Amino acid sequence: MRNVIDVLDLSVEEIEELIAVADDIMANPTKYQEVCKHKILATLFFEPSTRTRLSFESAMLSLGGEVLGFSEASSSSAAKGESIADTVSVVSGYADIIAMRHPKEGAPLVASAHSCVPIINAGDGGHYHPTQTLTDLLTIRHEIGRFDDLTIGFCGDLKFGRTVHSLIEAMSRYKGIKFVLISPPELKLPSFVKEEFIKNKGIEYVQTSSLEEVMGELDILYMTRVQKERFFNEEDYLRLKDSFVLTEDKMALARADMRVLHPLPRVNEIDTAVDNDPRASYFRQAHYGRYIRMALIMKLLEVSA
Amino acid sequence: MNIDSIKNGIVIDHIAAGKGMQLYRLLKLDELDCSVAIIKNVASKKMGRKDIIKVDAAIEVDLDVIGFVDPEATVNVIRDSKLVEKKTIPTPRELVNVIRCKNPRCITSVEPGLNHVFKLTDEKNKVYRCLYCESKPN
Ligand SMILES: [Zn+2]
Numbered sequence: 001m002r003n004v005i006d007v008l009d010l011s012v013e014e015i016e017e018l019i020a021v022a023d024d025i026m027a028n029p030t031k032y033q034e035v036c037k038h039k040i041l042a043t044l045f046f047e048p049s050t051r052t053r054l055s056f057e058s059a060m061l062s063l064g065g066e067v068l069g070f071s072e073a074s075s076s077s078a079a080k081g082e083s084i085a086d087t088v089s090v091v092s093g094y095a096d097i098i099a100m101r102h103p104k105e106g107a108p109l110v111a112s113a114h115s116c117v118p119i120i121n122a123g124d125g126g127h128y129h130p131t132q133t134l135t136d137l138l139t140i141r142h143e144i145g146r147f148d149d150l151t152i153g154f155c156g157d158l159k160f161g162r163t164v165h166s167l168i169e170a171m172s173r174y175k176g177i178k179f180v181l182i183s184p185p186e187l188k189l190p191s192f193v194k195e196e197f198i199k200n201k202g203i204e205y206v207q208t209s210s211l212e213e214v215m216g217e218l219d220i221l222y223m224t225r226v227q228k229e230r231f232f233n234e235e236d237y238l239r240l241k242d243s244f245v246l247t248e249d250k251m252a253l254a255r256a257d258m259r260v261l262h263p264l265p266r267v268n269e270i271d272t273a274v275d276n277d278p279r280a281s282y283f284r285q286a287h288y289g290r291y292i293r294m295a296l297i298m299k300l301l302e303v304s305a
Numbered sequence: 306m307n308i309d310s311i312k313n314g315i316v317i318d319h320i321a322a323g324k325g326m327q328l329y330r331l332l333k334l335d336e337l338d339c340s341v342a343i344i345k346n347v348a349s350k351k352m353g354r355k356d357i358i359k360v361d362a363a364i365e366v367d368l369d370v371i372g373f374v375d376p377e378a379t380v381n382v383i384r385d386s387k388l389v390e391k392k393t394i395p396t397p398r399e400l401v402n403v404i405r406c407k408n409p410r411c412i413t414s415v416e417p418g419l420n421h422v423f424k425l426t427d428e429k430n431k432v433y434r435c436l437y438c439e440s441k442p443n
Binding site: 103 | 408410411412413414415416417418419426427432434435436437438439440441
């Protein structure tokens with residue numbers, strides 16, 4: 001039995017396999033519409049994330065399976081103080097696979113120790129979010145066509161941005177990668193990501209707080225939200241927020257084949273005027289999420305078309 | 306207790322100056338009934354200054370804890386006033402309930418009965434990280 005807690009739980013070869021299956025699902029959806037018939041996915045969301053939950057549920061329903069679960073801690077046994085160990089020991093008897101979102105870092109790893117069915121981490125605090133990363137990888141493959149020799153800019157909240165951490169991890173396994181880390185000093189990448197996946201692997205990187213300066217060298221710009229509550233005071237937030245907003249002016253500095261990704265939801269960090277730019281890939285990216293999750297569920301349930 | 310001569314016990318020597326108290330705490334020597342001496346800032350030819358801990362009882366100390374705090378320390382076992390064994394200090398790959406994760410966003414802060422586990426993630430720089438949240442100990 002396999003779990004996916006961290007994107008590195010999957011080898012580079014397995015990621016290629018998932019991408020191939022996702023591609024085939026996109027090309028022949030009817031072939032897959034009953035492969036998970038009579039299987040149940042439990043979505044245990046201890047904090048709300050409608051988008052991620054719907055993406056998982058849509059994926060399972062598209063495979064002919066069923067879904068059950070809860071969408072916030074207050075409607076679950078966690079509100080009564082039940083431990084993760086106990087919740088999962090019970091629920092793993094009700095489902096064939098579990099997707100779990102939790103505000104605390106490492107919660108899905110704890111769950112995996114007590115579950116008799118596969119656990120998928122659907123986001124744990126500021127730590128990891130592997131299925132978003134698989135979505136990002138499928139997007140990069142479709143929009144750019146390769147994983148090697150890429151200069152990838154990450155912009156915004158790199159400290160708490162779990163999607164950033166997971167994508168850096170995943171991309172650190174490919175050749176010719178360069179990372180450009182664009183954030184206010186308060187929201188710099190945490191040490192576990194920088195040391196383990198960039199410095200120790202000898203990967204080239206730059207840190208900057210100016211998006212304009214680096215725009216022209218990027219193959220990919222991965223945008224994230226800069227949230228007000230991450231700042232100690234309103235002044236710092238107001239002073240900094242516009243530097244990390246993507247506008248048409250900034251897009252004019254980018255290359256013609258550059259792509260903009262964003263895990264969504266967006267607030268104001270990408271000006272809506274950018275949406276019509278063909279380089280804006282974020283809405284297409286959201287659609288890829290469903291197909292790669294279908295491929296992952298099939299892999300963990302060991303079913304094929 | 307004469308701190309110069311122990312009859313049966315252990316001497317943890319060559320502890321980097323300032324780390325003696327931490328070692329005392331993590332080895333839970335405060336829970337012992339026998340005499341324990343921490344000698345701080347002893348002049349040392351090799352190290353300049355060092356700390357020494359002497360325990361006047363033939364106890365087993367957790368060498369993993371010593372390997373975590375200061376792998377350069379030495380452990381001498383004394384029996385009948387003679388040095389009978391010098392223990393080699395390992396670099397532990399995993400620390401279970403030796404130190405606690407202090408990250409308030411870590412699952413260890415809320416889940417009852419969970420072991421605090423730290424793994425050696427960078428052997429060269431002796432970096433340990435929480436198994437759950439990957440924070441470094443502080
Ligand atoms: Zn932790």
